[in-house]
């Protein structure tokens with residue numbers, strides 16, 4: 001049985017308590033390995049290692065030297081692509097066809113992009129007048145923030161963790177990562193890659209465990225962590241923010257969403273269907289940016305519903321290794337319970353089930369997996385929990401609208417504000433509507449199209465702060481102004 005340990009100060013170590021929990025493959029319910037659960041002692045050791053590493057060779061390196069090492073990390077991920085792919089798909093059950101295009105390549109890109117960015121970014125400078133006429137010069141210098149606590153979710157484990165670790169390390173920080181308890185494998189593989197790439201011991205640490213009353217909470221309660229970057233549920237974000245308030249530590253929070261797709265009658269229907277299918281069902285609907293509310297202009301409503309239904313019914317449900325499969329299981333049986341409770345709620349609230357709504361028949365060797373059907377509903381009231389709460393499953397509700405104003409009002413009606421997708425061939429309308437959507441990210445005629453230099457994050461209850469490009473740099477560094485009287 002595989003033993004999954006912590007990675008602290010450049011070594012894989014077990015928990016002093018001997019406590020472990022199971023890592024389960026959600027495609028078949030089988031145990032992949034036993035994961036060590038960190039107690040306060042392991043979290044403390046990881047934070048101490050990170051603090052010490054700041055003062056070691058890592059803290060003395062030039063930006064160019066750090067960037068070279070981070071390129072080696074990226075190349076190390078690429079060189080071990082198949083191992084990362086295998087590990088990510090074992091943990092999540094997602095199709096290899098998906099992870100090989102998104103999760104693993106982005107794991108490498110997240111190091112390259114920020115390493116290069118750091119080499120090229122300018123600092124601000126202001127000349128100022130003074131009463132004696134000699135003037136003064138102000139200039140900014142950036143310094144690493146220190147030890148960063150990185151807490152990440154299970155839906156895109158390597159992608160979302162490296163999206164934070166890449167810029168944090170590029171800026172010269174050291175990190176303690178707490179991956180999701182559901183998906184511990186790729187964070188450990190990355191430890192091996194870091195070692196081989198010459199990242200000094202203590203710069204990248206991983207502690208495994210759960211959230212509350214476990215590794216996650218111990219990390220957020222640790223007084224010697226300087227800032228936290230978190231991706232996960234809004235409620236967890238609130239808890240982490242409270243813990244970080246002690247000692248006035250900064251947080252960057254990428255949280256939940258209940259994203260709207262708006263499909264206008266003047267859209268290119270093929271593009272709108274293809275994009276909405278991906279945004280609702282890719283990664284079995286477990287993408288924070290995914291569309292769970294679809295608003296369609298009335299003249300094309302029936303055609304859109306029929307075509308999305310046909311698309312959903314064409315998805316090929318199957319395990320990661322099946323090359324033809326493009327729809328895997330949910331991450332766990334526990335998460336399936338949550339998703340199925342919304343499927344039941346939709347029935348209770350009088351939804352018309354256009355397709356799905358239950359659990360698919362799977363062959364015996366996969367029957368223990370967390371499989372669920374892609375599901376589409378119509379006919380629910382705007383205040384049904386199915387329409388207002390994040391389900392994080394492969395499902396969406398489609399509702400007609402009659403005017404641009406109504407569509408904008410519906411899209412903005414919830415306390416979330418992560419992402420939105422607008423489908424129209426009228427570019428004036430696209431700009432007009434995009435400007436009025438209350439969300440951190442608006443896509444027009446696309447979805448999950450990512451340029452890593454751009455700002456990424458949520459408004460309202462979908463998050464605090466922006467990461468990506470120079471915005472990551474702002475979070476992961478302390479900007480100091482030096483004022484020189486001439």
Ligand SMILES: NC(=O)c1ccc[n+]([C@@H]2O[C@H](COP(=O)([O-])OP(=O)(O)OC[C@H]3O[C@@H](n4cnc5c(N)ncnc54)[C@H](O)[C@@H]3O)[C@@H](O)[C@H]2O)c1
Pocket residue numbers: 151152153154155160178179180181209210211212213215216217220231232233234236237239240253254255256257287288390392418458462463
């Ligand atoms: N905005 C984004 O960019 C983004 C991206 C991906 C996922 N998400 C959101 O993530 C959620 C799904 O992921 P999840 O179920 O893993 O989220 P989660 O909030 O349950 O867990 C995320 C991480 O936080 C840890 N955690 C849980 N409770 C904690 C606590 N009290 N203290 C410290 N750490 C704690 C977990 O162990 C895990 O590592 C969805 O809401 C989704 O929308 C958001």
Ligand SMILES: O=C/C=C/C=C(\O)C(=O)O
Pocket residue numbers: 155156160163286287288289450456
């Ligand atoms: O599930 C959420 C997806 C988030 C994506 C990113 O953070 C990214 O593309 O950088």
